[in-house]
Amino acid sequence: MDADLVCQEIVSRAMALRVAVVTETYPPEINGVAMSTGRLVDGLVAAGHRVDLIRPRQPQEGRAWFEEDTEGIDRVLSRGIPLPRYANLQLGLPARKLLMRRWAHQRPDVVQVVTEGPLGWSALTAARKLHLPVISEFHTNFHSYSQHYGVGWLKRPIAAYLRKFHNRADLTLVPTRDLQRALQAHGIPRVEVVSRGVDTRLFDPARRSEALRRNWGLAPGELAVCHVGRIAPEKNLALLEKAFAAIQQRLPAARLVLVGSGPAAEGLRARCPGAVFAGSRSGEDLAAHYASGDLFLFPSLTETYGNVVAEALASGLPVVAYRDAAAKELITPGQEGLLAEAGDEAGFIAHALSLALSPELRQTMALAARARVADLAWQSIVERLVSLQRQVILSAPLFARR
Structure with missing residues (x-):
């Protein structure tokens, strides 16, 4: 040169x-x-x-x-x-x-x-x-x-x-x-x-709040299934409903917690009257909502990335998603969560039910999830x-x- x-x-x-x-x-x-x-x-x-x-x-x-x-x-x-x-x-x-x-x-x-x-x-x-x-x-x-x-x-x-x-x-x-x-x-x-x-100082399992979980209507040990994101048609939330319905058949006390807002919120609220609609959250408040959950479901197939997947992992949440975007980049199936092939709704629901019924596996995955994003x-x-x-x-x- x-x-x-x-x-x-x-x-x-x-x-x-x-x-x-x-x-x-x-x-x-x-x-x-x-x-x-x-x-x-x-x-x-x-x-x-x-x-x-x-x-x-x-x-x-x-x-x-x-x-x-x-x-x-x-x-x-x-x-x-x-x-x-x-x-x-x-x-x-x-x-x-x-x-x-x-x-x-x-x-x-x-x-x-x-x-x-x-x-x-x-x-x-x-x-x-x-x-x-x-x-x-x-x-x-x-x-x-x-x-x-x-x-x-x-x-x-x-x-x-x-x-x-x-x-x-x-x-x-x-x-x-x-x-x-x-x-x-x-x-x-x-x-x-x-x-x-991802801000691992903000999104941290240590922000888990038992008081918040009680506000969601959960007793100790009961399952909180979370989704964070815009409540809109492109997020494929019909599959989220199906997966949670399958979970609730086996675990009637489980609670679906949705953080976010959007044009599909009113219809979803009518179909899921028992769900918690937390609205838009930010900062430490958002971080506490993540960390207070037990399982994160993300059925979208329209993401270029999906920041919420990384935030969920940093918060110690096992993730069920499609093998796409951030989930494909960040999750090794069986370690930080489970991945279904694109469009395989039955597989997605089966993975969601599997983790919902396996508290020991969720606990192991929670540690791996946090470690996976530590260098991001x-x-x-x-x-x-x-x-x-x-x-x-x-x-x-x-x-x-x-």
Whole structure:
């Protein structure tokens, strides 16, 4: 390697980066993408990097479009409209001119586009016009979700849009190796894996609360079957109902505990009057709900990852899931939980019943579950992300690195 290039690489590795992060969801919103993005932004700032955070203005926020934060984050607030069926989220409207003015004045080293909505598309367009290195992220199988909302005919157009979107970026990030292979097979060749971390200090079996379990109507030794996540059609909660019904036939005192909210909650509440609907929870409150359970059921087949699986494992909960996404990455069947093959409902129900009836096995799995995610610290995830950001910056034309 040329000596000048060696020096250039050494300087690049040492310098602090200015990263423009464009996302349509961010804490305090409660969903996997928001929480993961918040963790990564915090990690970038903690490592000495500067972040321009571009996101839609929420209804409770003022009209200012720029807020400077003394903690290493400059917030650029764009216009947004409520996302259909996700009333607490904003769909970011295009902001190409605003971003071009901003980035021409304060040029980021790399633009990271988290979501694929109109705001994300306009950010891609602005970055390309300014010759900025761009990384995109693939978080949500929107093309798969469409069939659960009566618009299955949109599946192919959405897949085509996503392919075009991500191929405009220099690199696309996904959380699992399976998803990397799937995107590459569907015509998105430049894909790298950056997993998601879990806060093992927050999600900890030590947060188990007997008082909370009593509030759920459980006596000591009785079974709490938990599910955490959006209560929505795409989460395949009909299978959760079937699996719990099979458990309750054998263990009448068992209780189903659902943490989360969503458009399917009212119907599920009517069908499962004995279930505990805890609503949306966060922080230590959420961690206590995880840790106070005994078994975690996760029947979804539309996840790109599924943060809740890692959080359940960190909380010492054996998991029953399909062999997919985070569950496939993190669970060795028979050690931290049990996995059914995709679409095998009978197998999923049998696994759920098996663990429900095996308290000794659940206890053994609880220890293995906690140990399995012990090394998924967010710091290592951020280091992997920064390494890829530097690679993209170095591979960009010299005029794009000014």
